[in-house]
Amino acid sequence: MEDLRQQVGSNMMDGGIDELRQGVGNMMVGGVVPVPNHANNVHRRSKTRVTMHALMSEALPLDEAARLEMKALPNKTPVSVLQELLSRRGTTPKYELVQIEGAIHEPTFRYRVTVADVVAMGTGRSKKEAKHAAAKAVLDKLIGVNTENAEAPIPNSIPDENFPLSSQNIQEIQSGYGEEKVVNNPIGSLQEMCMSRHWPPPKYSMEGEEGLPHERQFTIVCSILKYRQVGQGKSKKLAKRQAAHKMWQSLQDTNSNRTQGVDEDENTCLNDGDVNLVQFLQEIASEQQFEVTYVDIEEKSISGKCQCLVQLSTLPVAVCYGSGMTSKDAQAAAAQNALEYLKIMTKK
Template identity: 35%
Template sequence: MENMSQEGCQSPADTSLNTHKTQRSNSSKTPIQILHEYGTKSGNLPVYVMEKAEGEAHQPSFVFSVTIEDVSCTGQGSSKKAAKHQAAEAAIRLLQLDPGIVNSPVMSESNGVAAETNNLSNSVGLLQELALQRGWRRPEYTVLIEAGPVHQREFTVTCQLESLSEKALGNSKKGAKKAAAEKMLAKLQNLSGCSEITWMPKPSVRFENLRNSSAEKITLLRRNPLSIPNTDYIQMILELSKEQGFEVTYFDIDELTVNGQYQCLAELSTSPVTVCHGTGISCSNAHNDAAHSALQYIKIMAAIK
């Protein structure tokens, strides 16, 4: 009887622990996945930050914090993943999430134009919070194109975050801005290789650095003219960007010029960001023209005074 009593009785702590284990066993999702799905649905993706890494190589200890909505929790573990799991688990408890009701959002699009949905409602704010938390420059949004009849306007907006750029369409400036921010968040996750954003930006390349550089490509740019026919300026600026550590992104403009030529923009991840326009009888020619304009601008800005 005594053995049966001992085995059949559980303390409140044991009951709570078993309930928690049962909830976890009923769901094959990890705490990180559950919190990510909740964040995707609510438009508030969780942001993980490593607060501390200490201990010996054979016995490390990591502390991670996670912020989602107005909740901030920390977790500790012998690996980064374990610490993130602990932090996510704490956030799930505070948010009182039931893994069974976490569903993926439904995204709607029409003719390639991102619809304004509640799923995008906080993407702009979340991206800005992420930038502030990481010490990045704030995201910059630029309206590239405004087209279509008055009753059915379409806007093309770019979102620039450090060296990254994303472009999106919307039937209002606000909708296009939100869609561009959402695409930027998705890109950050893709570059991180997981649901947590761990991507780190490359250092910005300032024009002062270009002026002070004596590397081969920038020196050749200063010395040689940029008016040689049939020059591959796309390759030229690509080689220069690799040498100096900035990135070049081309954005094709759907509308032709009044002369029927293709248009594009070349965006350089310099500080400040450089955007140059190009036109041509084909997309590749427009890209080459934009690269030529960008090289001319760099040539002027990087001139040694």
């Protein structure tokens, strides 16, 4: 021990203390003592965790792995979660666009996703939104969550900007005719149905109102051709929506087994003198927010009839032709052809 002390003392006497200070000074450059860099170690640990997570996911049954993925990846989209879950098992989900419905400017997309023997549906105002809804629905099925409302659009969707449906409104609309599914916009849906069948637009009339001023009950009748449905509600708007929904539902139920008389009405209603085709097209244009422009052609056809073109400012822009004995007849024929075009474009 004494020998060690003498050696250290000798070194310090020989200027060793200056060397020691210099060494410490080099370590304290900038007043910071360097510490070991553990970034690489942290990175390695992170990679290890991810690898362990992947191994656990691969080893578990599909339902348990799905539950693990949804807990471990809370910030991922449903599509990403499902993709990562299946990619580790050497497979991918199958998405199919099965339906596009609704107005031309406001379509609703419906996707079906298949994972092994599990199938789920999702709807949305865009294809991306519908895919996410479908992926979320199939994940819910895999982990055993109740999926009765799996087809409902994910939260970004708004049922009806003009008249959003609250739980109270839905209850009021449903009162009196069971627990039928209420469409988001029954008035618009019924209008589209009439357009697709070449029927005149629905007519609504006030039947009456009763009750105390703070408990009014309104009754509105919806009429289409020979069909008639009555709606009631605490406001005229609710009563109209209920009447439209009941009419839409009744026409949907009879769609597959309509009588010959109904078929005749459907085929001839546009040729009925009571139906103003030009006005009918204009009403649809106002409803769907596009413009209608008629252009009369000066030259007559080979058969000596007046000719007319009608332009629809839809996307894409459409131009339809019509001819008739008079200019008015030609416009009506062009309007009818435009309605035919819209029927094809909005067909489900």
